[in-house]
Amino acid sequence: xxxxxGDFIKTLRNADVRVSSTEVVDAHEVIDLIGxxxxxxxxxxxxxxxxxxxxxxxxxxxTFDRFFKFDELDEMEMADRNDAASDAGxxxxxxxxxxxxxxxxGEGGGKGCAARGGEGGEGAPDITGAVQQAGIxxxxxxxxxxxxxxxxxxxxxxxxxxxxxxxxxxxxxxxQKGLYGRRILEHMGLKALNNxxxxxxKRDGAxxxxxxxxxxxxxxxxxxxVRDYVEQQFLLHADADGSHLREDILSKxxxxxxxxxxxxxxxxxxxKMAKRLIAIHSRRRKVYDRGALDIRKTMAKxxxxxxxxxxxxxxxxxxDRPKVVAICDVSGSVAKVAHFMLxxxxxxxxxxxxxRSFAFSAxxxxxxxxxxxxxxxxxxxxxxxxWGQGSTDYGRSLQDFxxxxxxxxxxxxxxxxxGDARSNYGxxxxxxxxxxxxxxxWVMWLNPEEKNTWNYADSVMRKxxxxxxxxxxxxxxxxxxxxxxxxxxxAT
Numbered sequence: 001x002x003x004x005x006g007d008f009i010k011t012l013r014n015a016d017v018r019v020s021s022t023e024v025v026d027a028h029e030v031i032d033l034i035g036x037x038x039x040x041x042x043x044x045x046x047x048x049x050x051x052x053x054x055x056x057x058x059x060x061x062x063t064f065d066r067f068f069k070f071d072e073l074d075e076m077e078m079a080d081r082n083d084a085a086s087d088a089g090x091x092x093x094x095x096x097x098x099x100x101x102x103x104x105x106g107e108g109g110g111k112g113c114a115a116r117g118g119e120g121g122e123g124a125p126d127i128t129g130a131v132q133q134a135g136i137x138x139x140x141x142x143x144x145x146x147x148x149x150x151x152x153x154x155x156x157x158x159x160x161x162x163x164x165x166x167x168x169x170x171x172x173x174x175x176q177k178g179l180y181g182r183r184i185l186e187h188m189g190l191k192a193l194n195n196x197x198x199x200x201x202k203r204d205g206a207x208x209x210x211x212x213x214x215x216x217x218x219x220x221x222x223x224x225x226v227r228d229y230v231e232q233q234f235l236l237h238a239d240a241d242g243s244h245l246r247e248d249i250l251s252k253x254x255x256x257x258x259x260x261x262x263x264x265x266x267x268x269x270x271x272k273m274a275k276r277l278i279a280i281h282s283r284r285r286k287v288y289d290r291g292a293l294d295i296r297k298t299m300a301k302x303x304x305x306x307x308x309x310x311x312x313x314x315x316x317x318x319x320d321r322p323k324v325v326a327i328c329d330v331s332g333s334v335a336k337v338a339h340f341m342l343x344x345x346x347x348x349x350x351x352x353x354x355x356r357s358f359a360f361s362a363x364x365x366x367x368x369x370x371x372x373x374x375x376x377x378x379x380x381x382x383x384x385x386x387w388g389q390g391s392t393d394y395g396r397s398l399q400d401f402x403x404x405x406x407x408x409x410x411x412x413x414x415x416x417x418x419g420d421a422r423s424n425y426g427x428x429x430x431x432x433x434x435x436x437x438x439x440x441x442w443v444m445w446l447n448p449e450e451k452n453t454w455n456y457a458d459s460v461m462r463k464x465x466x467x468x469x470x471x472x473x474x475x476x477x478x479x480x481x482x483x484x485x486x487x488x489x490x491a492t
Contacts, residue, residue, distance in 0.1 A: 005031055007169050008067050009050070011236055015063050015261050017056045023049055039068060062261050066236060141192035147218035148211075155222070159229055162187035171234050174249055181230045185223070193219060220452065231257050251477040255337045256448070266477065267376075270340065273481045274347035277488060323354045323412045324487065325440075327401060329419035330388040331361035335380075337448045337475060338418055343376045344480050348488075356405065359383045360397035362390025366404055394419070394460070395427035402432050409439040414487050418446045418474065421454070421461040428460040430467065437467035446474035446483065 005027060009019050019027075026049040034041055043064050051060040146154040163169075166183040193215065200212035231253055247269055250262060258266060297313035326345055328338035338359070345355050356368045365387050371379045409415065415436055421428075437443050445468045447454065447461065454461040465471050474483060 004036070008064075011063055011067055012050060012060065014236075015059050017051055017059050017063070019050055042068070059261050062259075063236075066259070140196050141189055143189040143193045143222075144196045144215055144218075147193070147215060147222065155225070158188050159184060159226060163229065163233060168230065168233050171230070174234070174252075177227070177230050177234055181223075181226050184226050184230065188222075188226075190219075190222075193222075224450075228254070228257055232259070235259055235262065251481075254475045255340055255477070256475065258336075266340065267343065269477060270343050271347055273477070274344065277348060277481070277485055323410075323414065324356070325405065325409065325413055325415045326355060326357045327364075327415065327417045327419075328357065328359050329361065329392065330359045330384055331390075331392045334418070334420055334448055335384055335388060337446075339376075339380050340477065341416075341418055341446070341474075341480055342371055342380070344484055346371050346376065348484065356408075358401060358404070359387040360400070361388050362393045362396065363387065364397040364400035364404070391424050392419075392422060393426055394421070394423045395429035398429035398432040402435070406432070406435060406439070409436060411439075411441050413440045414442045414444065415440045416444050416446065416483075416487065417468075418448070420447055420449050420459070421445075421464055422458050423460050425458050428463050430460075430463045433464055433467040437469075442470070442487075443468045444470045444472075444483070444487070446472065446479075448475040449473070 009024055009027065012019055027046055030042075030045045030049060034045055036042060043061075046064070047057065047060055051057040140148070143158070145151075146158070162184040163180075165187050166180060168180050168184070171177070171180055197212050197215045197219070200208045200215065203209075235249070235253065235257070236259065247265065250258060250266055251269065292314065294313045298309055298311070299307065301311045301313055302309050324345065326342065328342065329335075330338050342357055345357070348355075356366065357371055358364055359367050367379065367383050367387070370382060374382070433443075445461075445464060449459075451473060453459065461471070470486075472479075472483070474480060
């Protein structure tokens with residue numbers, strides 16, 4: 001138990017809560033008095049002796065809830081990844097809106113329950129009957145059984161138990177993530193899962209081969225979940241040596257994995273990145289005493305000298321500031337990436353003042369004035385409240401955009417679209433994308449999902465890609481900085 005308290009205090013210190021040796025002694029006395037049985041009493045008692053300021057109390061509350069969650073299933077995190085789970089055949093009856101009802105997290109809510117792995121789901125046929133008829137499933141390993149049954153609770157608990165067994169809380173440096181991820185997978189039974197896939201592929205019959213393919217997709221999802229779990233635990237427990245290392249870690253982490261306690265640091269990082277880009281791209285290419293002679297200005301300037309060119313004028317190059325339109329999907333986990341992208345764009349108002357922003361899930365609306373007039377946190381909360389509700393509908397949302405702003409798109413406009421391209425099997429609106437492509441200077445699509453999940457199940461990236469000049473993964477601050485920099489370069 002003393003080790004548990006020591007780990008918790010270490011986590012608090014990493015979160016910038018100052019805990020002195022005297023306060024550590026007081027915390028041990030609290031544990032001796034009340035123990036760990038009553039979670040709420042433990043939280044209130046430790047809150048009296050460890051945090052001191054209002055900010056520290058807020059960090060303490062959040063860290064306590066994350067640290068002492070007793071391996072319970074985090075429904076929000078699992079629901080935020082329904083897209084990936086559905087692709088893998090693990091959660092066949094959930095769509096990408098099931099996890100959008102998050103309290104205080106900013107995810108939009110949705111009602112669309114088009115079963116990706118169920119009836120009508122392209123690329124996700126119902127395998128249950130086939131598996132049971134063939135009598136294959138009962139001989140599979142426990143991990144394979146959980147993968148096929150969509151047992152989110154079992155997978156989550158097994159992953160947490162494996163993390164505890166391999167000492168994940170002892171992770172110290174970023175490069176250990178792969179090591180701990182491999183140990184967790186081995187403890188969960190990855191070897192048996194691999195053997196099941198191999199044996200099923202050797203069998204005759206379509207049912208066995210189909211099941212092997214489902215398990216293979218499930219394995220990809222499992223690897224992704226373990227990687228994210230290790231990354232989250234690293235951000236919670238790692239002993240980062242100084243703010244520079246911490247910032248480097250956060251800049252490379254997935255935005256969807258960044259803890260709320262790190263938002264303030266991430267916002268400061270965004271401001272620093274914006275200042276760096278402003279310093280680079282605000283310089284105007286002016287020509288002094290060199291280049292092409294401007295004859296007209298030279299003659300006009302030297303008229304008083306009877307045309308003798310005492311004051312030479314040279315041609316200078318005027319650079320227009322970019323005209324940017326940002327269209328952001330704010331449903332589910334995509335909202336977190338949209339949050340930081342909009343923050344980034346509006347931090348560049350010195351060199352990118354002509355930014356128009358639109359948000360959508362089921363419908364689309366313009367939020368330009370909201371972000372310009374309000375604090376970014378307040379603006380994002382209002383955006384999610386108004387436009388983050390309902391299941392994602394790209395066709396309807398792009399039709400809204402056509403009515404709102406299509407006529408304003410011209411040869412000077414760069415259009416940035418942030419979304420996972422998951423249409424819930426509805427009309428994706430590719431005809432409107434074609435019109436945007438034909439009018440704009442540059443169309444850039446940023447997808448927060450990894451490329452191996454594109455064009456699977458209800459993903460329609462293949463339909464949008466022909467109408468984009470650039471398509472790439474964007475799920476970290478490093479990606480965002482590189483992308484925004486390329487937008488600024490394209491205008492110079």
